[in-house]
Amino acid sequence: MSVSVREFAERGADLELVGIQKRFPGFTAIEELDLTIPAGSFFALLGPSGCGKTTTLRLVAGLEEPTRGRILIGGTDVTETKAHQRPVNTVFQSYALFPHMSIIENVAFGLRRRRIGDADARAHEALRLVELDHLAQRRPAQLSGGQQQRVALARAIVNRPALLLLDEPLGALDLKLRRQMQLELKTIQEEVGLTFLHVTHDQEEAMTMADTVAVMNKGSIEQMGAPEQLYELPRTVFVANFLGQSNLFTGRVAGTTDTAIAVDVQGTRLVVPTTRAARHQGEVTIGVRPEKVALHRDAPAVSPSRNVLGPGHVIDVSFSGVSTQYIVSITGVGTVTVFAQNIGIGPIASEGDEVWVSWDVEHGFGLDDDPADAGKFAADDDTHAIAVQRREALVAELEES
């Protein structure tokens, strides 16, 4: 045993994954993963299902062994350490509360295994933290989903692990309870100051809760950073589209100044600040978030500080109360999505209207992806395709309810 389970860091510990690879018979879940999570942070691993995020979590918990690479917790190599000897606790997606034990026995389980004194008192304290102490004598089956989720959380944090792993713990809850639990989790993390590693496919959940988000795709991390940074300056097509929506354009760099690059997109010059563009020459993909794009009924005055596209035609308007989403088709460029705050009364343009779109040069971003490589994602990058997919998903959801 290289790490004594008694050696727990009071304020959480760093987690370091070095060159991790995980192969299962028939497929590779994680190709090559390097990741450092500083102590005391709330780190979210965000990605679609099958991207390897849950496998990463299970590797850290010791429930799977990596094919290659090392796992360090608080600087100690735990790659060879068995799950029960790692200073790590997990809140499982299914909660996995022991059905044959009462709530208090569930919460005290970890403490008793480590022979920690007054396990019961500590367990009650943890239950008070999640406001469920009055249900201590019940069985898990007698509790609601939200209550079980809180018990699972109490059962993990009562051990004061160096690292707390959360495996989509809010997935089974309804929206309202989910919001409430997100806030509670965040509060608890601030109170106990542990290192949290949260795995989720819900981008909103990741952005509201975590101080660092890593977007994972196909077994590797695409981009990592603070939620604002990730949202405002995505580096890859995948991040630009998985974390919110983006309007993306591909073209050749036509001119460079000290502060900006100009990209020729089917004859229209679009300007992006040099500092916000990852690639400065050749074929590049640039983009802008739909809520940063303004819609004009008349041709806007040409200004060096704004990119203008148009004229085009509105092909779809969907009004959602707070905002309206317009999809504008611009000849030669493709479609552009615009989110407009509903500051007037109702939509300002309707289907078939001739419109122009513009955005502040400062709001554009240039991706790191080579457009030639990204070509295979062509079907996905088209903003129109994504809008259609979202609408289809929405329609399906509505039909279901």
Place this chain on the structure above:
Amino acid sequence: MAFAAFATTEAQPQAPKRKSRIALFLLLPGILYMVLFFLTPLISLILTSLQAPNEFGDIGVYDYAFNWQNYVTVVQEYWPHILRSFGYALVATVLALAFSYPLAYFIGVKARRWPLLQSVMLVLVIAPFFISFLLRTLAWKQLLSDESFIITSLKALSLMAPDAHFTGTPAAVIFGLTYNFIPFMTLPLYTTLERLDLRYLEAGSDLYANPFTVFRKVTIPLSMPGIVAGTLLTFIPAAGDYVNASRDFLGGPDTQMMGNVIEANFLVLLNYPAAAALSIILMAAILVLVGIYVRRSGTEDLL
């Protein structure tokens, strides 16, 4: 007639009543069967157990009486057999559990990824049922007789004394009981272990329990329904078994169990009251033991 206003509310309880009448009707064949073939023989058995010998009659002629001394007599006479029955049954049950649990765990948990292997192994567990257990027990008598290959080899290797026997010893009887009831232990264990959610085991090891503690604190309690069902299905018939312990099979004069004594009293000694009293004692003892066991194992909420 003032209550006429309540007629509708009074009518409401009628609906469930009519339902229960249908249920009763559907239960009728089962109830009739139980009365005819379970309750009647049971009452007859109790009455027989209290009979007294006819003063002027032949051997085997008894009159109805309230001769409760029959119970005292049989306990005084046969207490070693009673203790032996439960002792052998207990040892056989423990051995069958020790043998079946790993087997059932392998089939139900480890072999989940290979459904074909699971089916083949299950068929192998059930396969002995294709041959009468009398024949199988007789076969074991041959295999374990003094002249058999197994015993001569053991003697040649000095693992057994040259003049020792295996058949006719308590070990042989317990072996036979264990062997014959293993499928009754394995199958219920398999059905609970097959449904065992492995995420609970992962949660256990995540909460600092080593593999042994996970087994003791999580796997065993969660498979308790199977353990209770399997041990009952083994212990009850084993305690009343009269084949394995019989001199014609694996037993000897010193290994007679209650079943053998009951058989002898009924068929050889024609002492029907004694045989009936022993049967009632066996039944009552099993009921009490099983009742305590089910209570103590605390499986009510898992069953």
